[in-house]
Amino acid sequence: MFENYNMNELNVSSTAYINWLEQIIDSINDGILVIDSKGIVRVINDEYTNITGVKKGTIIGKKLVDVRKGAILPSVLNDGKKRTGIYRQEGNSRYVVDMAPIDSGERMIGAVSVLKSVTEVGKLTKELAKSREALGKLENTVGDIYKTRYTFDDIIGKNAGLEKTVAIAKKASHSNLNILICGESGTGKELFAHAIHYEGKRSGYPFVPVNCAAIPSSLLEAELFGYEEGTFTNSKKGGKIGLFELANNGTLFLDEIGDMPVDLQPKLLRVLQDGRIRKVGGLREQEINVQVIAATNKDLENMTRKQRFRADLYYRINGIQVVIPPLRDRKDDIHVLIDHLLHHTHELKEMNVTNDAISALIQYDWPGNTREFFNVFQYAMNMTDNATIEMDHFPEFLTRKTSLPNTYQEKSLKEVLKRTEQEIIQQTLKTYGYTLEGKKKAAKKLGISLATLYNKLSE
DSSP: OOTTSOHHHHTOOHHHHHHHHHHHHHTOSSEEEEEETTSBEEEEOHHHHHHHOOOGGGTTTSBHHHHSTTOSHHHHHHHOOOEEEEEEEETTEEEEEEEEEEEOSSSEEEEEEEEEEHHHHHHHHHHHHHHHHHHHHHHHHHHHHTOOOOOGGGOOOOOHHHHHHHHHHHHHHTOOSOEEEEOOTTSOHHHHHHHHHHHSTTTTSOEEEEETTTSOHHHHHHHHHEEOTTSSTTOOTTOEEOHHHHTTTSEEEEETGGGSOTTTHHHHHHHHHHOEEEOBTOOOEEEOOOEEEEEESSOHHHHHHTTSSOHHHHHHHOSEEEEOOOGGGOGGGHHHHHHHHHHHSOOSSOOEEOHHHHHHHHHSOOTTHHHHHHHHHHHHHHHOSSSEEOGGGSOHHHHHHOOOOGGGTTOOHHHHHHHHHHHHHHHHHHHHOSSHHHHHHHHHHHTSOHHHHHHHHHO
């Protein structure tokens, strides 16, 4: 059976060498039976005896077909073909057998059977089922953790410019292209990202947000791609799953992508191009199916010209661009925001807002956009002792920068809004000019059609 092994290389006798191999075989937890080229049983281990009840003294040195009627292993010796998953029974013992020939390269020198009891297979099957159940629970938990919180219904405003942005975002949600959301801080970029994921076909899978500016550059790669065990000092046992893998089949939201380290950008580009990731410290690549929604308050196009952001990455993430207008360009939405806050966030009592308070809100430029507006208005709602919000209830910085003209006193909300709208239109026309081309630019800036602009001017 072992005639082709070179015992001299191991500096042992033939007997010692065979004993050494038998000890190795006996240490295996599966049942092992080996026959030589003549079909004579040369080796069985203790586990073979435990599974089948056949003892070494009754089988070793004898032809397998003589002692085990219906044995299939000699057929493997004859045709050189493997067999797997063969069900066998010996008395009350039931087991599954895998069989393979032993080929020296020049000729067949034997064959081997590997046995596993049906009882053990059953136990392993149950353990596998438990593992699958645990994995399913984990996947459901991940899905619950990374669910979207907002839809397009949560985007408040009737401004034409905002409605156009929402229309583009809704179309983008049904695409597999990567999406770039541009807008100043506080305009609601993450809200749009949530809504796009919720509206699209990936809504049943995770939405995983990550702020590229909030994670140290030295850790961001490991967070995105994961790492293998032992890659870092004090790294987690078993390694760590990355956010890309966590978002598989779903959406990865890369907020503040303009702050991504330059040395990490080519690695992100490669993932977006190839659809494959490799953990830090790992060798194996893994396919992923992730839609990336990126967001920024920076001018990435200008950054590419200054070589502060990779142009090829910019083009890759900019499959569809969604540009959110700032609040100062859609002040006609302020009364909509006021109405929303009064009716949806303060249910204890009816409240109203004085005209001078509304005018102050309209005159202010809101550098922090809707986020700042919500904070200021909710602050005022908590400062009032009655059901009316007045100028004095706003933070000092707002009342210091705005003052209500005397002409607004004693006027209705409709009159105040109309007067403010007229002033905004006049200021915009002063910026772009009163020529036809200037009016077209002004209308575009205001988010209205040229015909609507003419109608408002005629009023």
